[in-house]
Amino acid sequence: MELQTLKNDSFMRKNVKLMYEIDQNCLRNHNLVFSQNQELRESSIQSFEKSTECQINSTLFTISEIQEEGDENDNLQQKFLKISKSNISKNIIKAFFNYLLDKNNDLLISFAMHGVQAQNAQKLAKNFVSCYVFNNNYLQKLIQHTKYGKAFEYYLTFEAENWLYKSKVQHKDDHLVYINFLKLCCSNPKYSELLISYKKGKKTLFNIRD
Numbered sequence: 001m002e003l004q005t006l007k008n009d010s011f012m013r014k015n016v017k018l019m020y021e022i023d024q025n026c027l028r029n030h031n032l033v034f035s036q037n038q039e040l041r042e043s044s045i046q047s048f049e050k051s052t053e054c055q056i057n058s059t060l061f062t063i064s065e066i067q068e069e070g071d072e073n074d075n076l077q078q079k080f081l082k083i084s085k086s087n088i089s090k091n092i093i094k095a096f097f098n099y100l101l102d103k104n105n106d107l108l109i110s111f112a113m114h115g116v117q118a119q120n121a122q123k124l125a126k127n128f129v130s131c132y133v134f135n136n137n138y139l140q141k142l143i144q145h146t147k148y149g150k151a152f153e154y155y156l157t158f159e160a161e162n163w164l165y166k167s168k169v170q171h172k173d174d175h176l177v178y179i180n181f182l183k184l185c186c187s188n189p190k191y192s193e194l195l196i197s198y199k200k201g202k203k204t205l206f207n208i209r210d
Contacts, residue, residue: 073184077191080181083174090134092179093142095163096155097129100148111151136195143185143192153186 100108101122113121128148132138143149160179164172185192 073188073191076177076181076184077194079177080194083177084171085174085178088171088175088178089136089139091167091169091175092156092160092182093132093134093139095160095167096152097132099155099159099163100151101125101129107151107154111154112147139182140185140192140195143182143195144189149186153183156183156186 099105100112103118103122108121108125109116109118113124116124125148132142142152145152156179161176164175164179169175181191185195
């Protein structure tokens with residue numbers, strides 16, 4: 001009887017020990033899962049904070065860029081308003097027309113008259129140039145012209161400074177300010193409103209779609 005009781009007690013102790021070990025394992029697993037979840041949450045929070053910080057920095061950088069660009073444009077506008085514009089516009093436009101009609105480059109065919117035969121394109125361009133009047137009203141319309149506007153912007157961006165460097169015109173710094181302002185007018189039409197016609201009310205034969 002006592003032997004049987006001892007056996008039963010031993011069996012019970014083993015079961016209790018086993019249950020305890022199982023409980024401990026469960027507790028450890030629970031703690032491990034909790035710890036992993038906690039780390040995951042912390043990692044997610046850190047990632048979110050970093051992402052938010054990056055977005056804020058990116059937004060601030062974009063705003064700063066816009067403000068900087070706006071300041072540069074305003075400074076250019078002020079320089080443009082201060083310079084003496086006598087003959088500067090005429091010099092630049094004449095140089096553009098000479099480049100446009102030069103058969104050694106493809107500006108006319110590539111930009112102004114894409115798809116038109118070279119001979120016809122030259123004829124149309126010459127007619128356009130012969131009708132052009134050198135004043136700010138025509139200059140504004142040239143910038144907005146559906147055919148020649150992009151060709152003019154290309155010339156200002158890639159060729160005008162090279163022409164200026166080689167030319168014998170006076171006041172080259174003023175010419176450069178004018179060229180840069182015209183580029184700004186091409187990319188942002190609101191600035192071209194500063195190009196006020198000297199002869200208001202005068203009828204013009206210049207057609208923006210010719």
